[in-house]
Amino acid sequence: MDTIDQTAMKQGEAEKDGSAPVVAVVDLHKSFGSQNVLNGISLAVGRGETLAVLGRSGTGKSVLLRLIIGLEKPDSGSVRIHGQDIADLALDQMGEIRKKMGFLFQHAALYDSLTVEQNVAFPLLHHKKEMSKSERGDRVEELLAEVGMESALAKMPSDISGGMQKRVGLARALALEPDILLLDEPTAGLDPISSGEIDDLILKLQQEHHTASIVVTHDLHSAKTVADRLALLNEGDIVIQGTFEELQESDIEFVREFLKHS
Numbered sequence: 001m002d003t004i005d006q007t008a009m010k011q012g013e014a015e016k017d018g019s020a021p022v023v024a025v026v027d028l029h030k031s032f033g034s035q036n037v038l039n040g041i042s043l044a045v046g047r048g049e050t051l052a053v054l055g056r057s058g059t060g061k062s063v064l065l066r067l068i069i070g071l072e073k074p075d076s077g078s079v080r081i082h083g084q085d086i087a088d089l090a091l092d093q094m095g096e097i098r099k100k101m102g103f104l105f106q107h108a109a110l111y112d113s114l115t116v117e118q119n120v121a122f123p124l125l126h127h128k129k130e131m132s133k134s135e136r137g138d139r140v141e142e143l144l145a146e147v148g149m150e151s152a153l154a155k156m157p158s159d160i161s162g163g164m165q166k167r168v169g170l171a172r173a174l175a176l177e178p179d180i181l182l183l184d185e186p187t188a189g190l191d192p193i194s195s196g197e198i199d200d201l202i203l204k205l206q207q208e209h210h211t212a213s214i215v216v217t218h219d220l221h222s223a224k225t226v227a228d229r230l231a232l233l234n235e236g237d238i239v240i241q242g243t244f245e246e247l248q249e250s251d252i253e254f255v256r257e258f259l260k261h262s
């Protein structure tokens with residue numbers, strides 16, 4: 001393990017009760033054919049903590065999230081959720097773990113053919129079968145109120161703005177009370193005002209729910225707003241990991257360039 005790995009693990013171990021970090025990624029490698037995408041990534045996120053993963057397009061940020069969700073398998077290295085390597089889990093155990101993960105994908109934040117209400121109800125319908133229809137209705141309203149979208153219940157995704165779609169996507173991600181929140185470019189494609197509103201909402205949700213969150217973004221301003229720590233990805237490696245201030249103080253040429261042009 002190199003120094004960055006050790007630092008990442010130490011940060012992950014900084015859980016107050018001494019338990020394993022909620023999410024830990026250890027020396028993760030992933031290639032597609034001859035293309036090395038991730039060359040040994042290590043990071044850890046504790047309860048109530050938000051890590052922003054920054055980097056240019058095509059640096060493997062979405063791949064990293066798919067590895068954490070278990071939608072892709074690493075070539076080597078591991079993804080540990082509450083200390084447990086997900087590679088060791090049976091399908092049904094992984095299903096249970098995934099229920100505790102809320103995610104917002106980069107594209108297709110919502111199901112186009114379902115109303116806003118049906119979108120948010122979807123995880124409840126599939127994973128909370130014991131819920132009555134009226135309980136589910138109440139829960140959907142509560143979730144939509146949390147993101148300020150209760151008036152859009154009957155609308156189709158195509159009838160609301162991109163920012164509103166992301167809000168509804170966040171409500172759906174929270175439906176099963178996750179302890180891990182994975183957000184892939186939650187502000188991409190939004191105008192600056194809507195982006196700022198989504199950042200504020202992510203911060204508010206984070207303060208209320210204390211999830212361990214990983215927010216992937218190429219937007220430094222957004223990362224600075226929502227995250228406790230930032231990890232900068234380039235060519236398959238984490239170039240630096242730390243607070244925004246620590247990034248600002250860095251002498252690493254790539255970090256300085258990234259900050260200058262963001």
Ligand SMILES: Nc1ncnc2c1ncn2[C@@H]1O[C@H](COP(=O)(O)OP(=O)(O)O)[C@@H](O)[C@H]1O
Nearest residue numbers: 032035037055056057058059060061062063064
């Ligand atoms: N399933 C796949 N098969 C082949 N190549 C892939 C696959 N998924 C991602 N890649 C490649 O991996 C690289 C990183 O992709 P991605 O994680 O989506 O980047 P980003 O940082 O923009 O989210 C890209 O070059 C992409 O083309």
Ligand SMILES: [Mg+2]
Nearest residue numbers: 061062063106
């Ligand atoms: Mg991506």
